[in-house]
Amino acid sequence: IIVFNTDNDIVYIDGGELNRMGLDKTKFEGVNIDHTDIFSEQRIKQIKENIKKTMEGEQLSFEIQYKRRSYSVNTSPLYDDSHNVKWTLFVYNDITKQKEAESKIKSALVREQELNELKSRFISMASHEFRTPLSAILSSAILIGKQYEPEKLAKREKYIAQIKTNVRNLVVILNDFLSLSKLEEGKVTAHKERFDIVQFSRSLVEEIDSSKKYGQKIIIKHQKPIMNVFLDAKLTRHILTNLLSNAIKYSQENKTIDLILDKQNENLIIKVKDRGIGIPIEEQSNLFQRFFRADNSSTIQGTGLGLHIVKQYAELMGGDVSFKSRLNKGSTFIVKLPM
Template sequence: MNNSIADIPVYRAIFESSLEAILIVDQDGFILKANPACYKMFGYSTGELIGKDLKEVIPQKIRAIPEEKKISRTRNQELLQPGKQMNLFGTKRNGAQFPIEMQLSLAVIEDKRVKIIFVKDISKREKQVRPYCETVANLPHLRSMTIERNIVRRELENKYRILGEPTNDLEKEVAERTKACQAILQKLIDANLALEDQMLETKEAEKKSLASQAMFTAISKNFPKGVIIVINANFDIVYIDGGELYRLGFKKSQFDGLNIDDINVFSKKRIARIKEDVKRTLEGEHLSFETRFMNKNYAVNSSPLLNGNNLIKWTLFVYNDITKQKQAEADIRMALVQAQELNKLKSRFISMASHEFRTPLSAILSSAILIEKQNGPGLEIKREKYIRQIKSNVRKLVVILNDFMSLGKLEEGKVPVKLQHFNLVAFSKDLLEEIGPTKKRGQTLSLKSNKEFIEVYLDPKLLQHILINLLSNAIKYSEVDQDILITLKSGKQGICIEVRDKGIGIPIQEQANLFERFFRAENSLNMQGTGLGLHIVKHYTELLGGTVGFESEEDKGSVFRIEFPLR
């Protein structure tokens, strides 16, 4: 309790440097805390007053009553009323008594009521006023002397009038004495007025000081989104408060009075940074920077604090929470990047569409013209050939369009996942039958499974898109008369789908970028393609909770492997 009283946020400097003695007393009259001015005033060494009865230093005697008369209990209670100013006597350690002026305030610290007593040594003021007080005390005597002298003067005047002798000298002396008394009386009145003015100014200054202290405490304690910290040249935290301190789950008591090196929630790197900032601020710099602590962003501003001699004694650090502002900035930047990426995607799509759509559309147009010319009897086989070409090229266009649509949904994060149970073996057979017409002359599409029935819990539309992309690539990058194999494996760990071909393969130096958007290996640039298929395959697989990998060797083929954990 002792330390918490003297270490109230910014009052510590005031408490320690105050020229006026300050005593903190509990309800039983025992001293809890005294500032340095108090020890000096009463002649005690630091710490000797703690625990003493207040009566040992202020025996509750009034100047107007002889010292040997004790004040009654009722009078003592009256003297200790809050806000009442009293002129009493204090007792030094050596037993000497001296006049004091005392004022009492009440406070609640840690749910306990205490008395805060302000004591002022008025010995000098007493010495200055005493001559005038003595003169006032002698005024009745002077008055009686004046009256007596006037009586004597009148008697002498009468006598001298009778004798006929002059009385000018006597009248002159009486007039000078009267003038001197008037001058003394005027000085006494002026001194009393000056003393009253000084007391009023002192009381007003005390009220302003208390109001300022209360205001600063309220501001710092309720500092809404930050923390205020005052650090001295020894790197001790002399004051800390603010709403953010409590939101982070800390208490003032965890930091008050601690040295920066002893704060265990700070890393060594952060402690070194704080000490460097304190040194720079003590040298007169005003710092402004941003820092991150406990996943939150703070704007930090520091200022040097001056003592009464205009010397830098402390540093003030104000931490303001700017996490929401930083998140808003990041969101804006992300939106800008996405807008830029979308513009690039649109430009790439226009450029690629003009190239990729030209070939299948030309083939469709040519086949349609040939069908028109082969309209006679006996030309059915040729017409079927051209129709197959039309269907194949339409499917190619559909794949390209699906890739671009899928990419747009991925970029916007709008790809829905609808899981359901189905037989993977039957699903794969239907898929091979659907994609069969697109294979090259002599190519074969085969299915191999370690079980007749493999139940999975996946999104069939997304899985269809994944496998169509892998099988289309295998067909496109394999020569005629080559075998393409899809293998299904069901085990204790999960499901594995492999698509194996004997095509052109992927150069080893380009394999790291294979799943990047729009990437195409150098040995495939002369073939039709968007460079989006494998990028979409990877993202769709991850949406379904799986992983994709591959093995490839140039001119020997590739194996793409999709794995899903058991659900």
């Protein structure tokens, strides 16, 4: 509580905040506001304007920030026996906790809105992306039913392969969304373990071999036959799978894809180099955003989530992702992970 007279002198000051800030009330009573050293010149100017308005009969309510704390301020004119305004009363209430609570609520509401938008975008994307593989699965299944003669075994195997490919596409879409949901909810953490990244990469390349187009090759290049690293194997697997799957998807038949494993200082450097369609330079700055898809990839199935997740996973392990790309020449994605 502070009471000012018509000359802007402090005639009374008291309250628990004085003790919290370590201030002695006796050093302020009788002192003009211009001669106090606890307020800035700008704040003093504002206080004097508020004193003037209150002296004119107004009752003010406003909020201020002072030394990283928030206060609500209410002013009232005080009258003498002749009903003339002789003093002004300023009452300061610490509302820091209230403001912090309001900020948390606002953040939670924004977060909830973002998650709702994420769900809406996924539903919209999924309804479009699911339609193509589901239709292909249905038509392949119908055709299998018509190829029952022994001499049509090759055709049956072809349609079965198509079903498997489209099922894998559906699994990729679902995995991307589940991964993003866990990231958004803060449920993904890195659990590091020691393993050989060379053998790890060989096994992974074998797993995705059936996803390759006709004539495509994935060549693993590495410095040593064994390269032990200390990383989260699950996150690393997702990063490699996504980058290699993209390289396959955005490259034509008979193209070579390089998976390069290198060590620089205490970092593992993973490079995935393709010779595919590349990324338009004007769109490269948006590449790691959620749901972003370059214009030249609109006819190729995808969620627009993969690279966003790759970046998040790399950062969870203290690393980062960068890339170089030339339109119609190919792209190289570089993942740097501390070992």
